[in-house]
Amino acid sequence: MKRLLIGVLALVAMMGVARAETLRILMETVPDTEQVKSLLSEFKAATGYDVEIEAISYIDMHTKLVPQLIAPTGAYDIIIVDFYWVAEFTKAGWLLPLDEFAQRDGVDLGRYVPKVMATTGQVDGVTYMLPFYNYVMGLVYRKDLLEDPAEQAAFKEKYGIELGVPKTWDEFKKQMEFFTRDTDGDGQNDFFGTVTQAQRGDCIMMQSSNFLYGNGGRYYDENWNPLLNTPEAVQGLADFADATLKYSAPGSEGFCFDEATAVMTQGKAYSIITFNNLYATINNPETSAAGGKVGITGVPGGGLMGSWGWGIPKSSPNKDGAWAFINWVESFDIAKRRAIMGNAMTQTALFTDVDVVAARPEAPSLEPLVAEANAFPVFTYTVEFVEAVGREFNLAASGQKDPKEAAEAAQEAFADLLRKDGLIE
Amino acid sequence: MAAGALARRDQRFGLLLTAPGLAALLLVVLFPLGFAVFTSLFDYTLVHPNHDTFVGFDKYVEAWNADYLPDALWTTVKFVVASVVIEFVIGFSVALALNRVTRFKNVYYIILLAPLLMNPVVVAQLWRMILHSELGIMNYVLGMIGIGKINFLGDPVAAFWTVVLVDIWHQVSFMAILLLAGLAALPREPYEAARMDGASAVQTFVHITLPLMRPVIAVALLLRLIFAIKTFDIVFIMTKGGPGTATDLISYFIYRSAFFGLDVGRASAMSVALLLIVLALTIYLYRYMKSLA
Amino acid sequence: MGGAVRWRGLLAHGVAALFCAAILLPLLWLVRVALTDKLTAYKLPPEWVTPRLHNFVEIFTDYPFLTYFINSVVVAAGSTAVALPLAAMMAYAFARYDTGGLPLRLFVLSSQMLPPVILVLPLFALFLWAQLLNTWFALIIAHLTISLPFLSWLLVAFFQGDVRLLEQAARIDGATRFQAFLKVTLPVTAPGLLSAGLLAFILSWNEFLFVLILSGPQTNTLPVGLSAFQTQRGVELALLSAATLVAIAPVFVLLPFMRRYLIKGLSLGALK
Numbered sequence: 001m002k003r004l005l006i007g008v009l010a011l012v013a014m015m016g017v018a019r020a021e022t023l024r025i026l027m028e029t030v031p032d033t034e035q036v037k038s039l040l041s042e043f044k045a046a047t048g049y050d051v052e053i054e055a056i057s058y059i060d061m062h063t064k065l066v067p068q069l070i071a072p073t074g075a076y077d078i079i080i081v082d083f084y085w086v087a088e089f090t091k092a093g094w095l096l097p098l099d100e101f102a103q104r105d106g107v108d109l110g111r112y113v114p115k116v117m118a119t120t121g122q123v124d125g126v127t128y129m130l131p132f133y134n135y136v137m138g139l140v141y142r143k144d145l146l147e148d149p150a151e152q153a154a155f156k157e158k159y160g161i162e163l164g165v166p167k168t169w170d171e172f173k174k175q176m177e178f179f180t181r182d183t184d185g186d187g188q189n190d191f192f193g194t195v196t197q198a199q200r201g202d203c204i205m206m207q208s209s210n211f212l213y214g215n216g217g218r219y220y221d222e223n224w225n226p227l228l229n230t231p232e233a234v235q236g237l238a239d240f241a242d243a244t245l246k247y248s249a250p251g252s253e254g255f256c257f258d259e260a261t262a263v264m265t266q267g268k269a270y271s272i273i274t275f276n277n278l279y280a281t282i283n284n285p286e287t288s289a290a291g292g293k294v295g296i297t298g299v300p301g302g303g304l305m306g307s308w309g310w311g312i313p314k315s316s317p318n319k320d321g322a323w324a325f326i327n328w329v330e331s332f333d334i335a336k337r338r339a340i341m342g343n344a345m346t347q348t349a350l351f352t353d354v355d356v357v358a359a360r361p362e363a364p365s366l367e368p369l370v371a372e373a374n375a376f377p378v379f380t381y382t383v384e385f386v387e388a389v390g391r392e393f394n395l396a397a398s399g400q401k402d403p404k405e406a407a408e409a410a411q412e413a414f415a416d417l418l419r420k421d422g423l424i425e
Numbered sequence: 426m427a428a429g430a431l432a433r434r435d436q437r438f439g440l441l442l443t444a445p446g447l448a449a450l451l452l453v454v455l456f457p458l459g460f461a462v463f464t465s466l467f468d469y470t471l472v473h474p475n476h477d478t479f480v481g482f483d484k485y486v487e488a489w490n491a492d493y494l495p496d497a498l499w500t501t502v503k504f505v506v507a508s509v510v511i512e513f514v515i516g517f518s519v520a521l522a523l524n525r526v527t528r529f530k531n532v533y534y535i536i537l538l539a540p541l542l543m544n545p546v547v548v549a550q551l552w553r554m555i556l557h558s559e560l561g562i563m564n565y566v567l568g569m570i571g572i573g574k575i576n577f578l579g580d581p582v583a584a585f586w587t588v589v590l591v592d593i594w595h596q597v598s599f600m601a602i603l604l605l606a607g608l609a610a611l612p613r614e615p616y617e618a619a620r621m622d623g624a625s626a627v628q629t630f631v632h633i634t635l636p637l638m639r640p641v642i643a644v645a646l647l648l649r650l651i652f653a654i655k656t657f658d659i660v661f662i663m664t665k666g667g668p669g670t671a672t673d674l675i676s677y678f679i680y681r682s683a684f685f686g687l688d689v690g691r692a693s694a695m696s697v698a699l700l701l702i703v704l705a706l707t708i709y710l711y712r713y714m715k716s717l718a
Numbered sequence: 719m720g721g722a723v724r725w726r727g728l729l730a731h732g733v734a735a736l737f738c739a740a741i742l743l744p745l746l747w748l749v750r751v752a753l754t755d756k757l758t759a760y761k762l763p764p765e766w767v768t769p770r771l772h773n774f775v776e777i778f779t780d781y782p783f784l785t786y787f788i789n790s791v792v793v794a795a796g797s798t799a800v801a802l803p804l805a806a807m808m809a810y811a812f813a814r815y816d817t818g819g820l821p822l823r824l825f826v827l828s829s830q831m832l833p834p835v836i837l838v839l840p841l842f843a844l845f846l847w848a849q850l851l852n853t854w855f856a857l858i859i860a861h862l863t864i865s866l867p868f869l870s871w872l873l874v875a876f877f878q879g880d881v882r883l884l885e886q887a888a889r890i891d892g893a894t895r896f897q898a899f900l901k902v903t904l905p906v907t908a909p910g911l912l913s914a915g916l917l918a919f920i921l922s923w924n925e926f927l928f929v930l931i932l933s934g935p936q937t938n939t940l941p942v943g944l945s946a947f948q949t950q951r952g953v954e955l956a957l958l959s960a961a962t963l964v965a966i967a968p969v970f971v972l973l974p975f976m977r978r979y980l981i982k983g984l985s986l987g988a989l990k
Binding site: 436522542544546 | 833868
């Protein structure tokens with residue numbers, strides 16, 4: 001009898017171990033999510049955990065996440081965190097520090113590119129996330145046009161300098177002007193020097209940041225003093241308004257990523273400043289009329305730093321399982337296989353890994369993009385900052401406000417939010 | 426005496442009938458409503474989601490002083506008036522036409538229903554594609570017939586009307602169906618009498634159709650008005666309120682306060698204020714409609 | 719005389735046809751996009767290539783489209799089925815006995831005057847407490863906040879018609895109030911009630927924010943499912959179009975069978 005009881009107990013205990021537990025993750029509908037999905041069966045084989053990924057649109061993620069994070073126990077074991085939300089999530093105390101887990105399992109945090117780790121990894125020395133993928137912005141340009149001898153000669157004659165991959169902001173400005181033209185002679189430009197995405201909010205902030213950096217401007221100094229009304233910043237905004245109104249497709253005032261990318265993939269523009277992980281789409285003949293004809297380089301002055309990190313919410317129902325997953329998915333082997341599939345890498349060694357380079361020849365050229373990228377203001381009210389400043393920038397880019405005036409209004413809105421967050425007096 | 430007892434029993438029966446619905450409403454309406462009013466008096470943020478700090482009417486003052494709130498309110502008023510009025514005119518015309526025809530009625534009816542069954546996200550994305558100023562089919566066609574390209578979503582004035590027209594395309598069938606339902610229920614006798622008297626079509630419409638339709642028109646306008654004030658998806662997907670503040674509607678403004686500004690207290694204050702405005706408007710319309718009846 | 723009638727008939731067809739064309743043309747573009755890919759869809763002048771059905775296959779194989787569809791049907795039908803009888807009773811009391819007067823009617827509608835974003839947080843808290851998040855039940859209840867007030871107001875107009883005379887006749891014959899309501903009023907107004915129910919169904923069918931916040935992968939409805947086709951790497955226009963067409967197709971298939979019913983139902987308490 002007693003033996004039977006022990007036997008039953010042992011069986012129950014074994015069932016407990018063998019019982020498939022499910023880890024739930026909220027992710028975004030992007031190829032990087034698909035890459036993770038394709039490897040899940042291996043995680044299941046190694047640990048017994050089932051993983052259920054709920055992939056939704058970026059614009060809905062923050063809204064969906066916040067109530068779940070406030071709840072004592074949420075629906076998600078693991079979340080991915082956009083850099084926009086890092087300060088908000090950590091200040092609200094929604095993320096679990098990962099240092100103990102990382103030390104226990106000997107995870108070398110030094111394997112990540114330092115700038116990525118600073119963006120979606122650590123906050124004030126505490127590790128809250130492991131970086132998942134970067135979305136540093138780069139300059140995608142039409143290689144075929146740069147190499148065309150006729151274009152080279154015409155450019156040299158007009159500007160007195162060689163036509164080549166732009167190294168300085170001024171060079172890029174000249175190229176934007178040079179390539180904007182009316183090819184069918186109907187009096188309207190139909191090929192554009194660049195494509196801007198000036199839609200109010202997230203879209204304009206992402207792209208116009210590069211124009212700020214290109215002019216040597218920054219959002220804030222080391223003491224969080226806002227710098228949006230400096231001459232460099234005003235020039236950056238003026239350049240962006242010029243690009244939108246003169247060198248980009250009509251309607252760019254209302255474009256976001258999708259409309260802007262469509263102009264580039266229809267072969268109607270010379271360049272676009274966009275996420276480096278969109279390069280593959282633009283260079284693929286199946287999805288782009290410019291396929292095979294484009295190259296990618298860093299934005300002169302450094303592009304915008306963007307990245308995602310894996311985090312465990314404090315409301316996570318299964319924190320150990322969550323860590324097991326993050327540790328697995330970010331382990332070198334799995335990260336490498338994701339990189340080969342096209343993941344925008346975060347670990348330094350991957351950019352020059354032989355197998356990765358064999359699959360993606362552009363990989364080594366992406367490392368400097370990440371290393372030279374510039375930070376965006378990340379504080380508790382980043383999401384609101386994007387809305388307020390994005391509105392002013394959009395007013396300037398749509399010609400409704402003078403760039404200087406818009407820059408002053410943006411400076412004021414930024415300062416208000418920094419004061420609200422207690423970062424400045 | 427007997428009349429009084431009868432009235433009481435009528436009253437009791439009325440309450441009995443409303444009881445189950447009211448019970449459900451207490452849960453799904455009173456609770457959230459009470460929460461909104463209560464929260465509007467506290468410093469309730471998503472970073473600190475609690476009712477610890479009572480701030481009185483501070484959040485209402487804050488809401489009133491919010492940057493660009495007047496622009497959003499004015500844009501909302503313009504949007505609601507434009508979309509409801511145009512929808513009413515088109516909807517009524519279509520309803521009158523459909524009430525008259527017998528052949529192809531089913532075909533018309535199915536087509537009429539189609540936009541209503543598409544969700545707003547799809548409607549907005551479909552139109553964004555069609556109206557792409559460089560790559561969209563609309564500007565291509567306009568260019569071919571010599572009108573020239575329109576900057577549908579980049580020009581502030583054009584963007585406002587684009588949003589209004591897309592909303593109309595999506596919602597006008599709603600109005601048409603309601604009005605058609607009203608028309609189909611009209612008694613025939615007055616029309617026959619009018620025909621005997623040799624009244625013209627316009628006279629019949631003005632003196633018979635419109636007065637008889639008044640209750641249905643009032644309900645249709647009121648419901649559509651209330652839904653129009655809450656319009657969100659089309660702006661959220663198509664313009665994000667831009668260019669500038671040209672299409673910034675109050676519901677998106679409040680959404681940003683709550684989920685981007687993380688300030689649920691302020692968003693609640695704005696909502697409660699909005700509620701009071703709409704309530705006053707509803708009472709006015711209701712009284713007006715009763716006075717006509 | 720006969721000429722004028724015919725002329726007006728033609729005018730009516732003209733108006734209806736014009737209106738239908740305005741609705742159909744953008745939908746035809748949707749069909750075109752669904753049958754090709756994004757690169758081709760954006761090509762100008764339009765390039766006509768052999769239509770391909772791969773988008774229609776992909777939404778079923780690569781995405782849980784069927785689950786979304788079933789969830790949408792269950793939630794929209796469920797909330798309408800709950801709301802319709804409750805609203806009919808309430809509206810009847812409003813119309814016949816003016817129960818609660820204007821204040822009660824305004825209370826019923828008041829939640830509709832708040833932006834949904836304010837309603838959803840307390841509902842989230844409620845369903846979290848009741849452990850009902852990510853269930854059909856929660857969505858059905860949440861959608862009552864929309865359908866119940868809407869129907870209660872709309873249906874008042876249904877009960878104000880000539881049906882009152884029939885009820886009076888029944889009452890004189892000895893029926894109780896409830897019997898008159900149940901046996902006379904409801905059957906007479908039933909087709910109208912159902913067409914109002916159709917509108918409530920549509921409101922629930924298209925509702926987005928409540929579903930986004932209150933549901934999970936098992937219970938997401940079409941609006942949330944379809945919005946996932948908008949990615950930061952671009953909007954999957956072809957898949958979105960295909961999914962939309964498949965989502966509205968059942969209506970086109972079902973409507974011819976329901977046509978007599980619907981057209982009869984399209985009248986507010988008519989007695990003919």
